Amino acid sequence: MKVLSIQFNHVRNLKNQEISFFSPIQVFYGKNGQGKTSILEAIYFAGTGLSFRTRHTSEMITYTKNTLSCFLEYQDQFSEKSLTVSIEKDKKVFFFLGKKISQMEFFGNLNMIFYIPEDVMLINGSPNLRRLFIDREISQTNSFYLHQLRKFSNLLKIRNKYLKEKLYENEEYTIYEEEFVKCGSYLIEQRKKYIHEISKFVKKIYQNLFDSEKSLEISYKSFLHFENTNSLLEIQEEFRKEIEKKREKEIQYSFSMVGPHKDDFVFLLEGEDAKLYASQGEKKSIIFSLKLSEIDILSKNKQELPIVLIDDVTSYFDRQRCESVLQYLKEKKVQVFLTSTEILNIDAKYYKMEKGEVYEITDS
Ligand SMILES: Nc1ncnc2c1ncn2[C@@H]1O[C@H](COP(=O)(O)OP(=O)(O)OP(=O)(O)O)[C@@H](O)[C@H]1O
Ligand SMILES: [Mg+2]
Structure with missing residues (x-):
């Protein structure tokens, strides 16, 4: 897939603009606070309806405004397509090829991977962040999963309510x-499969x-004992058994103590938990490898x-590492958008960012 152009209105400090992209690698560079992250955020938002900075996307609206819109054209193996997301009165509205659609229908058309400094939190942070990550990734290519995820979250709320009101x-x-x-x-079945594949x-x-000398693995951590659970039916059976074991405690504490909402995954470097033992640099490389593996997964599952x-x-x-990473991406033939505070020593299309304005640097 390739993004052909983006147009945005009232996104953070960005001046309303339309930019077309022709190059495999684009670099937005400029001093701190000029709008570099905001432009990546606008691209990601136009493609997915989400932000990688916040769960409250209305924060993206320029301070003095109350609506926002992003329009993006892209190309997949079949044809050219367009996506629009806007926020009006705190509500998001989605369009695909000019036709209004739901968020569920919107998500997953255009696939994007982002990598931001805060991503190390995927190792250091709470299980909740890892669950959010894995759910988002699986949903990108499996809309049924997204559907089941919503259903589960609803069932969890209902079940907890019954427990609280002692209606069990x-x-x-x-x-x-x-x-x-x-x-x-x-x-659980899908997450387990996904982790196994991505690992x-x-x-x-x-x-x-x-x-080259260290071995990295990812392992899914569940309340279930996986030794005897492979098929969906076996997982269900084990799940029921676990609920029975916890029944009294669940009644006592009034909430659901077992389920995928309690699961997690861990990064094991040389067999040891990276959260506890990996260095800062290793953690960054682990997460970056995780993100890059999405390229292989998506090309395998979605071509x-x-x-x-x-x-x-x-x-x-x-x-040196920066160059080898970019070389890797070049060989994979993916389209890349980068930000940096300085011009890089790589062959790319450069855009200078100044006070929210994007200046295309023409080759001399
Ligand atoms: N909703 C908003 N409306 C207007 N301006 C905003 C909004 N949210 C953030 N900003 C401002 O936009 C500017 C650009 O932020 P951004 O994070 O894109 O900068 P950056 O170029 O990535 O900087 P750095 O190099 O420090 O990461 C900042 O000054 C920030 O305070
Ligand atoms: Mg930034």
């Missing part, structure tokens, strides 16, 4: 619980790009290459 003797509760198990088991790619990328957005590229890597 109620017949309806039993029905909800069975749905909860079925839906939750599907999520192989991540290991290879880490060894190729960062450290498409995602767009790669990397914010503040020189803050993660020294010059």
